[in-house]
Amino acid sequence: MTTKPTDPRWIDEHGEEIDEDHRGLVYDIRTLVDRRLALGIFGGVGLTALLAACSSASPEPGASATGSASATATASPSASASAAASGPLAEVPDETGGPYPGDGSNGVNVLDDSGIVRSDIRSSFGSSTTVAEGVPLTIELTVRDAATGSALVGAGVYLWHCDRDGGYSLYSDGLANENYLRGVQETDAMGTVRFTSIYPACYAGRWPHIHFEVYSDVANAVASGPIVKTSQIALPAEVNDVVYATGGYESSVRNVSQVSLASDNVFGDDQGIHQIASMSGSVANGYTAALTIGV
Template sequence: MQNHDHDHGHGMAEDLPRFEALLARRRALKWFAGAGTAALVAGCGGSDGSSSDVTVVSGNTGTTTTTVTPTPTATPTPTATTGCVVDPSETAGPYPGDGTNTSSGSTSNVLTISGIVRSDIRSSFISSTTVATGVLVKLTLTVVNVNATCAPLAGYAVYLWHADREGHYSLYSAPTESYLRGVQVTDANGQVTFTTIFPPAYDGRWPHYHFEVFSTLTNATGGKYAVLTSQLCMPEALCNTIFADTTTYPSAKSIFSKVSLSTDNVFGDNTAAQIAQQTPTFTGSVAAGYSATAVIGIAT
């Protein structure tokens, strides 16, 4: 039989030093446990994302070592989309006049023709001087870098084009005209301004402007390397106001009553944030004309 006498049967004089040693040991363990817990709290609450190990000592009768590794702070994805989103790529339309498609067997690249760089795009400038009529709009576009907290992009070229008040495109369904097309280069604020007219509704389409963005004027006037092709949609309430004048816009009112933004074959699948950015803000009146502004988001 195993002898347990070494655990029992001693006198007080012999046991007292052992009791004092045990008490001291328990006090030490309690202190270490408190210090370990404080270290754990500091490790989890830190903002530097450190993965340093923290050792916690716990228990009254012995030591248990637990290694805790705080979860590192995740590195944020550099989207930087404060106040802007990337504009979606959209179709260039029936005839962008940028050398990418053909009408009646011929291809036109208006971007390579002298005179295309202009702010007022209401007049034809190739073989005609016809001025497109309609409600005046001064449209300011701000081109920004979505990946750099919406910082303005200077030196970019924007090509703007759209239909006339009857729904015709120059160089296409109005083949002898070259109006309502032009290029401008963004300034230090990333802005370009065009003087034009309000676009109409035509069969199957919500009223809109077309645009292409190029990283340089050289690329734009070479007619290639666009970084974005997209469109801007007009506000519904303003369309109803402007198209009420059936003398200026003879067919737009009846056509507009049959279209909707949600079923439009370009804008219908866009997000609410994209539509909000693609819709210019207008101020002014039919009689005096309107000033409009919109942001174009590019991911560079």
């Protein structure tokens, strides 16, 4: 009698066969990972987070097993952050600072203004106190040495993005006297900065994004010193769709339907694979966009 060979898909790491009652979840997860790898992009959800989700406890009674982009995430994007060297990581691509940097390279320079070093960037400072409206967003950027993976402690990060209408403070019509949605911070012991902001719009021709520059320290940032890295953060499609369905983002609905990561003139070369933020949160409670970059 011939014995049917054991399907290698159902052999665990110990060489034992996975029984039929437990194959469903394993199959679903492996299929998802295979599809993500085939696309060459994880869409802002890290493989580590995916595996951690598989090993977590079952949902409480009444909780959704599938979830959605509008549901509050159960894990913090930066829960496993460490200052120690974690090994080499891909260097985030160099990208344009765009036409509205506010760093002195294209007209106005906000970096030498008193008040630019701050964590909450929703309001203007100085002669105006206008507050930008929109869905709350916390931006967590962790900066690491690409060669070693060690956290870059004490680096200066300048971050800026457009408002809910797609306008940039200091440049756009009606915003020349505003400087909101811009700020500088120093990375902490984990190499991380956290900015309190609002979810940016999608304006015509560009995928939703956030700009940033990394300096060796805050002193160099506010003095417009040498820039270590200029790049951009891409926001994932699933959350864009949820946010743009809320009031005030009406123009973004049309604009985001006419662009993709592949067609974007910044992220299109590799579909932003090293720049897509991991997201957690909800419209009601606000979102957190987290990204670790190598420089």
